[in-house]
Every structure is written in C-alpha cells, then in structure tokens.
Amino acid sequence: MTNPAGTDPFGDGTRCVQGGHPDPVAGNPLLPGPVFAAPYHLGGSDRATDTDFYGRAGNPTWRALESAIGELDGGHCVLLPSGMAAISTLLRAVLRPGDALVLPSDGYYATRQFVRDELAELALDVREVPTPGPWPDGAFDGVRLVLLETPSNPGMDVCDIAALAERAHAAGARVAVDNTTATPIGQRPLQLGADAVLASDTKALTGHSDVLLGHVSVHDDAFAERLLRARTLSGAIPGPFESWLAHRSMGTLDLRLARQAENAAALVDALRGHPAVSGLRWPGLPEDPSHERARRQMRRWGGVFRFELADAGSVEEFVRRSRLVVGATSFGGMHSTVDRRAQWGDPVPEGFVRFSAGCEDSADLVADVLNALD
Known part of the structure; x- marks a missing residue:
C-alpha cells in the first residue's frame, strides 16, 4: 500500500x-x-x-x-x-x-x-x-x-x-x-x-x-x-x-489500528472456507473484489470485516458461546464485537455480521471464534 x-x-x-x-x-x-x-x-x-x-x-x-x-x-x-x-x-x-x-x-x-x-x-x-x-x-x-x-x-x-x-x-x-x-x-x-x-x-x-x-x-x-x-x-x-x-x-491510534488489523487478518484467514461462514469480505484479503482498488488508495488495513451465518439465531448462538466477543453496535474499540446489522434496518440478510476486531491476543481470539462457531 x-x-x-x-x-x-x-x-x-x-x-x-x-x-x-x-x-x-x-x-x-x-x-x-x-x-x-x-x-x-x-x-x-x-x-x-x-x-x-x-x-x-x-x-x-x-x-x-x-x-x-x-x-x-x-x-x-x-x-x-x-x-x-x-x-x-x-x-x-x-x-x-x-x-x-x-x-x-x-x-x-x-x-x-x-x-x-x-x-x-x-x-x-x-x-x-x-x-x-x-x-x-x-x-x-x-x-x-x-x-x-x-x-x-x-x-x-x-x-x-x-x-x-x-x-x-x-x-x-x-x-x-x-x-x-x-x-x-x-x-x-x-x-x-x-x-x-x-x-x-x-x-x-x-x-x-x-x-x-x-x-x-x-x-x-x-x-x-x-x-x-x-x-x-x-x-x-x-x-x-x-x-x-x-x-x-x-495517542494509541497507530498501535490500536495495527493490532486490530493483525487480528482481522488472522480471523479472516481462519474463517476462509469455514462451513458455517459465507460472504466473507475484508479489503485486506487478496481475493476480495475490492482489494486492488483498496490497495491503491488505503495506507493500511483496518480491523472491520463482514461475513454471514445461516440466520439470526446462529448469530445469537455464536455470541452466546464466545468468551471474548460481545454484541455491540459500534466498532473500532479495544474489545472485539459483532453487530447483526439486519436488526437496525440495514438491507442485509438476517445472519449478516459486521465484526470489529479488538486488541486481544490474536491466538486467543482465533481460538475463541472458531470454538464459538464449531
């Protein structure tokens, strides 16, 4: 970039x-x-x-x-x-x-x-x-x-x-x-x-x-x-x-964004091909439709990505089973959060998830998310 x-x-x-x-x-x-x-x-x-x-x-x-x-x-x-x-x-x-x-x-x-x-x-x-x-x-x-x-x-x-x-x-x-x-x-x-x-x-x-x-x-x-x-x-x-x-x-924006992008990259890599996940999108993903355009104008990647689960109940169960990820309708914070956007009126599927990667340890976060999905 x-x-x-x-x-x-x-x-x-x-x-x-x-x-x-x-x-x-x-x-x-x-x-x-x-x-x-x-x-x-x-x-x-x-x-x-x-x-x-x-x-x-x-x-x-x-x-x-x-x-x-x-x-x-x-x-x-x-x-x-x-x-x-x-x-x-x-x-x-x-x-x-x-x-x-x-x-x-x-x-x-x-x-x-x-x-x-x-x-x-x-x-x-x-x-x-x-x-x-x-x-x-x-x-x-x-x-x-x-x-x-x-x-x-x-x-x-x-x-x-x-x-x-x-x-x-x-x-x-x-x-x-x-x-x-x-x-x-x-x-x-x-x-x-x-x-x-x-x-x-x-x-x-x-x-x-x-x-x-x-x-x-x-x-x-x-x-x-x-x-x-x-x-x-x-x-x-x-x-x-x-x-x-x-x-x-x-003062910590540079540090926070770097960790959030690192965690987003690790999570996206772990979720690629996961049977419960579809519609995975993150500009930093090389095969993402927006990657080349983003690479030309973005100076670094962020910590926000999206994917879809089967339905609203699946998202609720995912959050319930996770120890590190909570439901919240903002993003960019220290804590990893998910937001099921359909509940606010966004024209997206019921199982659409906006994931905001926080500043937790990458290995802990990946293990927790996979366990919650599995």
Whole structure:
C-alpha cells in the first residue's frame, strides 16, 4: 500500500502521540486538562481580538484536538459532538432547496434516513449509487454534492476516490468522504481529491468505547469558516471533557489500528472456507473484489470485516458461546464485537455480521471464534 501524503516529516505513530500538544513548559502537563468555561474574561468592557469569549463559539480543548485530527487528515478540522452531527452539519451547510445529492445506497443507513426525513423540506434530487458502482456517464450532472463512504459500512466495498472526485469536479460537484471505517491514518481522502472528509470519531479514532464525537475536515479556508459558523449557530458543540478524552486516546491510534488489523487478518484467514461462514469480505484479503482498488488508495488495513451465518439465531448462538466477543453496535474499540446489522434496518440478510476486531491476543481470539462457531 502507498502513502498518499508522502511529505509528512514524521510517521503515523509520532503524529498520533504528538499532534495538537503544546510546546513543553517546565511544570506543565504533557497534555493539559480540559477547559470548562461558558463565558471567558474579556479583559475589559469589550471583546478582545482573537480570544475566547463564550463557550459555544470556541474552546482551547477543542482546538487542540482539531489540530491533531487536522494534521492526520491534512486539512482544517471542525469538531462536532457525534458522527451524525458531522454528517448533518456538512449536508446543511452545502445543500440548498432543489439540489441534487449523490449518496451511497449501501452506506450507513442513518445518513439516508437523515436525508429522507430531516431534509425533506429541501426537495432534494437524491441519487443513490452502490459504492462499487457502476457509476454511469452523467452520474454527476447537475449535482451539488457527492457523498462517498469507503470502505462502506457495513458491506466493506471500496470505491476509487481519486477517479470519482475528478469526474465530480468536472461536473461542478463537491465531494465528501465518510472515512469512519478507514480512519485518517488508514486513508486520506483530501489527498485523493475530496473536498471534505468526515468521520464518527466515536469509533476507531478514539477507540475506547467511551466517547461520542465526530468531525469534518476540509482544505478550503472559507469552507472551514462556513462549518464553524454552522456549528456555533446550531449549538452542535462537543463537550470539553469528551474532547480531552478523545485527544488522550488518539495517542494509541497507530498501535490500536495495527493490532486490530493483525487480528482481522488472522480471523479472516481462519474463517476462509469455514462451513458455517459465507460472504466473507475484508479489503485486506487478496481475493476480495475490492482489494486492488483498496490497495491503491488505503495506507493500511483496518480491523472491520463482514461475513454471514445461516440466520439470526446462529448469530445469537455464536455470541452466546464466545468468551471474548460481545454484541455491540459500534466498532473500532479495544474489545472485539459483532453487530447483526439486519436488526437496525440495514438491507442485509438476517445472519449478516459486521465484526470489529479488538486488541486481544490474536491466538486467543482465533481460538475463541472458531470454538464459538464449531
């Protein structure tokens, strides 16, 4: 796999550990604690220039985390209180009544639900296309925004970001990429031509299953200011403590992702050809239909893969018999989890499983999963 960034002075691990930290000062902590404030001192009767004045408009704890994430994404990061807040803020900031919007038909179901239910008053021309295509000629004609999700959740399909961005830009459309599954060190959509990248940082970026957070990163200064204004006026602001927890957690992102990918590779290898398993998909698998496309644009593999068991009861029995794997509807955490996606309304078979490999020992995890299946 290649490194699209290419010019970073430091490696992923260093940037995860050091990103957004202040210069060292004797007697100060390495990562300052969260700043809890509603109003700030103005220094006089009027607002001082370039200082915090009210907690909804700015907070130094947010900015430190935004600096760290923005460095990984390669753009200006705007922090938001959840992944859905990131999606909704971006869509509301870009779209106008009657606009055409391209969405992945196989991506996160709540994105489609939000557009259908909460943006109904905009009377949008919504065009849904599967992540791997086909993307016919004219797919982006008259489109305001193309939202991609790759690898897709939960199907784990991959699209060519650079090629689709070039086509969309030629048609006058902006391109945003939901990068939740890959993370900023697994894939850099802004380097591949996207105008915006967003993610649910609740997942692998923070990785401890204890924070709700999201973000949008963009290249363009004016676009970033538009998103900041939307956040301030809507009140969709992150909590200082959650932001500080996320920044603390980011220091181990490189290590966690490496172990999760190692465990995913071991599990996928063990499940290949297993009589109880069908529909096994992981971009890191050489025979996966998306492998070559993923290899060209992803900087490393992740810990999320999918497969199918016979039915819902089989998934329930699998979880019951496992000692290490639990049922949960998030992914990217320290613990290995499975989520039977049909229960949430995803258009998948009843036995469809999204597996999120955690940070357990590979040998223990493989033995436990095989025992639970057998």
